[in-house]
Amino acid sequence: ILNVEQSPQSLHVQEGDSTNFTCSFPSSNFYALHWYRWETAKSPEALFVMTLNGDEKKKGRISATLNTKEGYSYLYIKGSQPEDSATYLCAFPLIQGAQKLVFGQGTRLTINP
Protein backbone atom coordinates (compact mmCIF):
# COMPACT_ATOMS: atom_id res chain seq x y z
CA ILE A 1 0.00 0.00 0.00
CA LEU A 2 1.46 3.35 -0.98
CA ASN A 3 0.90 6.13 1.52
CA VAL A 4 1.18 9.86 1.58
CA GLU A 5 2.40 11.14 4.92
CA GLN A 6 2.24 14.67 6.16
CA SER A 7 4.03 16.16 9.11
CA PRO A 8 3.44 17.60 11.51
CA GLN A 9 -0.21 16.68 11.94
CA SER A 10 -0.86 19.87 13.84
CA LEU A 11 0.96 23.18 14.02
CA HIS A 12 0.40 26.37 15.99
CA VAL A 13 2.18 29.45 14.72
CA GLN A 14 2.22 33.03 15.92
CA GLU A 15 0.79 35.61 13.54
CA GLY A 16 3.57 37.10 11.46
CA ASP A 17 5.87 34.09 11.75
CA SER A 18 6.76 31.95 8.78
CA THR A 19 6.25 28.22 8.80
CA ASN A 20 6.59 25.13 6.67
CA PHE A 21 5.45 21.54 6.67
CA THR A 22 6.15 18.38 4.74
CA CYS A 23 4.43 15.90 2.49
CA SER A 24 6.27 12.61 1.94
CA PHE A 25 5.33 10.23 -0.83
CA PRO A 26 6.77 7.17 -2.56
CA SER A 27 9.53 8.42 -4.87
CA SER A 28 9.10 5.55 -7.30
CA ASN A 29 6.49 6.01 -10.02
CA PHE A 30 5.89 9.65 -9.31
CA TYR A 31 3.40 11.40 -11.56
CA ALA A 32 2.19 14.56 -9.85
CA LEU A 33 1.64 16.09 -6.44
CA HIS A 34 -1.34 18.24 -5.51
CA TRP A 35 -1.60 20.63 -2.57
CA TYR A 36 -5.01 21.65 -1.26
CA ARG A 37 -6.07 24.07 1.43
CA TRP A 38 -9.13 23.10 3.43
CA GLU A 39 -10.78 25.56 5.78
CA THR A 40 -13.28 24.35 8.31
CA ALA A 41 -16.84 24.26 6.91
CA LYS A 42 -15.58 24.93 3.39
CA SER A 43 -14.53 22.66 0.54
CA PRO A 44 -10.89 21.96 -0.34
CA GLU A 45 -9.25 24.62 -2.50
CA ALA A 46 -6.55 23.67 -4.99
CA LEU A 47 -3.25 25.44 -4.33
CA PHE A 48 -0.69 23.79 -6.58
CA VAL A 49 -0.16 20.86 -8.92
CA MET A 50 3.51 19.98 -9.18
CA THR A 51 4.98 17.56 -11.65
CA LEU A 52 8.71 18.19 -12.14
CA ASN A 53 11.57 17.52 -9.77
CA GLY A 54 12.82 20.84 -8.48
CA ASP A 55 9.50 22.56 -9.20
CA GLU A 56 8.84 25.59 -7.07
CA LYS A 57 5.44 27.26 -7.19
CA LYS A 58 4.18 30.38 -5.46
CA LYS A 59 0.78 31.85 -4.73
CA GLY A 60 0.94 35.03 -2.68
CA ARG A 61 2.63 34.21 0.62
CA ILE A 62 2.40 30.46 0.03
CA SER A 63 5.02 28.54 -1.91
CA ALA A 64 5.85 24.88 -2.44
CA THR A 65 8.89 22.91 -3.53
CA LEU A 66 9.14 19.39 -4.89
CA ASN A 67 11.85 16.74 -4.66
CA THR A 68 10.71 13.66 -6.53
CA LYS A 69 14.00 11.79 -6.09
CA GLU A 70 13.73 11.74 -2.32
CA GLY A 71 9.93 11.82 -2.23
CA TYR A 72 8.96 15.00 -0.44
CA SER A 73 7.35 18.36 -0.95
CA TYR A 74 7.51 21.35 1.37
CA LEU A 75 4.79 23.95 1.71
CA TYR A 76 5.96 27.31 3.05
CA ILE A 77 3.84 30.13 4.40
CA LYS A 78 5.56 33.46 4.86
CA GLY A 79 4.30 35.95 7.44
CA SER A 80 1.37 33.82 8.64
CA GLN A 81 -2.00 35.52 8.99
CA PRO A 82 -5.10 34.30 10.89
CA GLU A 83 -6.81 33.55 7.57
CA ASP A 84 -4.09 30.99 6.84
CA SER A 85 -5.58 28.76 9.55
CA ALA A 86 -6.72 25.65 7.71
CA THR A 87 -5.81 22.04 7.03
CA TYR A 88 -3.30 21.67 4.23
CA LEU A 89 -3.63 18.43 2.29
CA CYS A 90 -1.28 16.92 -0.22
CA ALA A 91 -2.40 14.23 -2.63
CA PHE A 92 -1.03 12.31 -5.56
CA PRO A 93 -2.38 9.98 -8.24
CA LEU A 94 -1.45 6.41 -7.46
CA ILE A 95 -1.16 5.35 -11.06
CA GLN A 96 -0.10 7.33 -14.09
CA GLY A 97 -3.15 8.56 -15.88
CA ALA A 98 -5.38 7.71 -12.95
CA GLN A 99 -7.62 10.44 -11.72
CA LYS A 100 -8.14 9.25 -8.19
CA LEU A 101 -5.96 10.96 -5.67
CA VAL A 102 -4.50 9.47 -2.52
CA PHE A 103 -4.68 12.12 0.18
CA GLY A 104 -2.43 12.60 3.16
CA GLN A 105 -4.03 13.19 6.55
CA GLY A 106 -3.19 16.85 6.37
CA THR A 107 -1.40 19.36 8.53
CA ARG A 108 -3.81 21.37 10.63
CA LEU A 109 -2.37 24.89 10.90
CA THR A 110 -3.62 27.33 13.51
CA ILE A 111 -2.38 30.89 13.48
CA ASN A 112 -2.49 32.56 16.88
CA PRO A 113 -3.16 36.32 16.75
Add this chain to the structure above:
Amino acid sequence: AAGVIQSPRHLIKEKRETATLKCYPIPRHDTVYWYQQGPGQDPQFLISFYEKMQSDKGSIPDRFSAQQFSDYHSELNMSSLELGDSALYFCASSTGYNEQFFGPGTRLTVL
Protein backbone atom coordinates in the same frame (compact mmCIF):
# COMPACT_ATOMS: atom_id res chain seq x y z
CA ALA B 1 -16.63 32.45 -11.15
CA ALA B 2 -18.92 29.42 -11.24
CA GLY B 3 -18.08 26.71 -8.73
CA VAL B 4 -19.05 23.10 -8.24
CA ILE B 5 -22.61 22.83 -6.96
CA GLN B 6 -23.79 20.02 -4.76
CA SER B 7 -27.27 19.28 -3.57
CA PRO B 8 -28.62 18.82 -1.09
CA ARG B 9 -26.18 20.33 1.39
CA HIS B 10 -27.57 18.33 4.27
CA LEU B 11 -29.50 15.07 4.23
CA ILE B 12 -30.87 12.96 7.04
CA LYS B 13 -31.97 9.41 6.32
CA GLU B 14 -32.95 6.33 8.26
CA LYS B 15 -31.08 3.03 8.04
CA ARG B 16 -31.95 0.97 4.96
CA GLU B 17 -33.29 4.03 3.12
CA THR B 18 -31.96 5.33 -0.19
CA ALA B 19 -30.25 8.65 -0.87
CA THR B 20 -29.32 10.47 -4.06
CA LEU B 21 -26.66 13.15 -4.08
CA LYS B 22 -26.23 15.49 -7.02
CA CYS B 23 -23.20 17.28 -8.36
CA TYR B 24 -23.04 19.99 -11.01
CA PRO B 25 -19.45 20.52 -12.21
CA ILE B 26 -17.89 23.77 -13.26
CA PRO B 27 -18.92 24.55 -16.86
CA ARG B 28 -16.61 22.96 -19.44
CA HIS B 29 -15.10 20.59 -16.88
CA ASP B 30 -15.24 17.08 -18.30
CA THR B 31 -14.31 15.04 -15.23
CA VAL B 32 -16.26 14.54 -12.02
CA TYR B 33 -15.05 12.84 -8.85
CA TRP B 34 -16.82 11.68 -5.71
CA TYR B 35 -15.11 11.53 -2.32
CA GLN B 36 -16.33 10.40 1.07
CA GLN B 37 -14.97 11.86 4.28
CA GLY B 38 -15.95 10.15 7.49
CA PRO B 39 -15.62 11.89 10.88
CA GLY B 40 -11.95 12.55 11.60
CA GLN B 41 -10.82 10.77 8.44
CA ASP B 42 -9.07 11.67 5.18
CA PRO B 43 -11.19 12.11 2.09
CA GLN B 44 -11.54 8.73 0.40
CA PHE B 45 -11.95 8.52 -3.35
CA LEU B 46 -15.12 6.73 -4.44
CA ILE B 47 -15.47 7.01 -8.20
CA SER B 48 -14.82 9.32 -11.15
CA PHE B 49 -16.30 9.95 -14.57
CA TYR B 50 -14.71 11.37 -17.69
CA GLU B 51 -16.94 12.38 -20.56
CA LYS B 52 -19.89 10.49 -19.05
CA MET B 53 -17.97 7.22 -18.74
CA GLN B 54 -16.68 5.78 -15.47
CA SER B 55 -12.96 6.41 -15.51
CA ASP B 56 -11.72 5.25 -12.14
CA LYS B 57 -13.11 3.43 -9.15
CA GLY B 58 -12.05 3.53 -5.54
CA SER B 59 -13.52 2.26 -2.33
CA ILE B 60 -17.13 2.57 -3.38
CA PRO B 61 -19.44 0.01 -1.75
CA ASP B 62 -21.57 -2.17 -3.99
CA ARG B 63 -24.63 -0.51 -2.45
CA PHE B 64 -23.60 2.75 -4.11
CA SER B 65 -23.79 3.56 -7.78
CA ALA B 66 -23.09 6.69 -9.73
CA GLN B 67 -23.42 8.05 -13.20
CA GLN B 68 -22.66 11.17 -15.21
CA PHE B 69 -25.37 12.53 -17.46
CA SER B 70 -25.28 14.21 -20.86
CA ASP B 71 -25.17 17.66 -19.23
CA TYR B 72 -22.13 16.44 -17.20
CA HIS B 73 -23.89 16.54 -13.87
CA SER B 74 -23.41 13.46 -11.76
CA GLU B 75 -25.52 11.61 -9.23
CA LEU B 76 -24.39 9.30 -6.46
CA ASN B 77 -27.09 6.81 -5.50
CA MET B 78 -26.78 5.14 -2.14
CA SER B 79 -29.07 2.30 -1.15
CA SER B 80 -29.61 0.25 2.01
CA LEU B 81 -27.99 3.03 4.00
CA GLU B 82 -25.99 2.05 7.05
CA LEU B 83 -24.96 4.10 10.06
CA GLY B 84 -21.38 4.02 8.80
CA ASP B 85 -22.41 5.84 5.63
CA SER B 86 -22.80 9.04 7.66
CA ALA B 87 -20.13 11.29 6.23
CA LEU B 88 -19.39 14.36 4.18
CA TYR B 89 -19.58 13.59 0.48
CA PHE B 90 -17.58 15.85 -1.77
CA CYS B 91 -17.84 16.17 -5.49
CA ALA B 92 -15.00 17.71 -7.47
CA SER B 93 -14.54 18.54 -11.12
CA SER B 94 -11.59 19.17 -13.37
CA THR B 95 -10.51 19.33 -16.95
CA GLY B 96 -8.65 16.11 -17.54
CA TYR B 97 -5.92 15.50 -14.96
CA ASN B 98 -5.62 19.10 -13.77
CA GLU B 99 -6.34 20.29 -10.27
CA GLN B 100 -9.70 19.35 -8.88
CA PHE B 101 -12.16 21.97 -7.76
CA PHE B 102 -14.31 20.80 -4.90
CA GLY B 103 -17.93 21.50 -4.16
CA PRO B 104 -19.18 22.46 -0.69
CA GLY B 105 -20.10 18.87 0.14
CA THR B 106 -23.27 17.09 1.20
CA ARG B 107 -23.43 16.07 4.83
CA LEU B 108 -25.30 12.80 5.08
CA THR B 109 -26.52 11.65 8.47
CA VAL B 110 -27.95 8.15 8.76
CA LEU B 111 -30.04 7.56 11.89
